[in-house]
Amino acid sequence: MTTLEYLPETPSQTAGPYVHIGLIPHQAGFDIFEKPFGNILVGRNTQGERIRIEGRVFDGLGSPCRDILLEIWQANAAGRYNHPADGQTDKPLDPGFRGWGRTGTEFDTGLYRFDTIKPGPVIGRRGHKPMAPHVNIWLAARGINIGLATRLYFDDEPALNEEDPVLRMIEPAIRRQTLLARRENRDGGVVYVFDIHLQGENETVFFDV
Amino acid sequence: MTVPQAEFIQRDRGQQPPALSPGYKTSILRSPRLALWSLQNSLSEFTGPVFGREELGPLDHDLLLNYAKTGEPIGERTIVHGRVMDENGRGVANTLVEVWQANAGGRYRHKNDTYLAPIDPNFGGCGRVITDETGAYAFRTVKPGAYPFRNQVNSWRPAHIHFSLSGSGFAQRLITQMYFEGDPLIPMDAILNTIPDPAARQRLVAPLDLNAAVPLDSLAYRFDIVLRGTRSTLFENKLQGN
């Protein structure tokens, strides 16, 4: 067989137990960069409803993993991504919102947190309905050989979730529940609780994107 | 409204480590056991964060200097450079490359690392750089040492540098490790051996690049990285929008 000239993707390797050094050095115990990346996506001028996303990541025995790196990528409040390939020019860009952040689960509690805004709905693939508001999540850690992709949807958007082209495809339907974050009002703010199960009875839906 | 429907070429999982690789014991409880749901790319996968050079400091890519306190770190002065490309062979410009590593003695500057080898007061062990218009990147560091880890009783990691790549879309996101040509620990490394294909493993081993060395100053290794490519949209059916 003739081999076409495509280059194969570089293989993934685990991020290991010391991923913090490279990506969130403050958690490793030191500061080095003038402008480190972090888990606060909002600035003073960001448009949209302020929310916190909070949760834990559980292993196959139900123990919280305390060394997981999480990153999120999301649209702005109008439902547009801050990226040149997003051609939804009928929606405004928000210069105060990149839509990306990263953090690690805490060594003591296993909790992760992001301070962000609730995204708007994004156009679906050609021929499909708009996607319900969602946050794309990617996680990497010791024991995870290749990064895991999932999505967080909002449990207070039942009508939009019902029509979402990605949620609709997941069978059995009960597994869609693993992608719903639970809205809580706490300390005068809105918190969405989103736990991730790497394995076991409530294994989260992960995507091959 | 027209929205470009570009998408990434499907990931070839045969080139990648499976989630469950029992030889690397930690993967046993952290590997999903149900099938991944295949997702045709939408904007959510094809877009991703954009980073600007102004966010990085002038020494962020120079690990010899970016944590130097009383002098420079101990170890073999080493340049690591290469090109970030996609599967179509095109350079990936303006992408964020982040690295982290142990010091020359094999010790990490990390509150959870208790290995006997000492911390180097002048070495942080991390750096970051944004690729140029051709996808090229370079940073300068000391060659990391091997270190033991708890897997089997006598498991050692070959010298390696951890790499993180942002790509231009979130579905290109990749974390990997680079090894050094000639390291005798490479063939028995439980982490590298999570990748089943020997040819794929070999692509993580960076060759010495004497031509890129700085005479009387630093050795050099070359590590090219391939991220997922975009699929050409030939003869695409135009479905009716709704």
Ligand SMILES: [Fe+2]
């Ligand atoms: Fe390592």
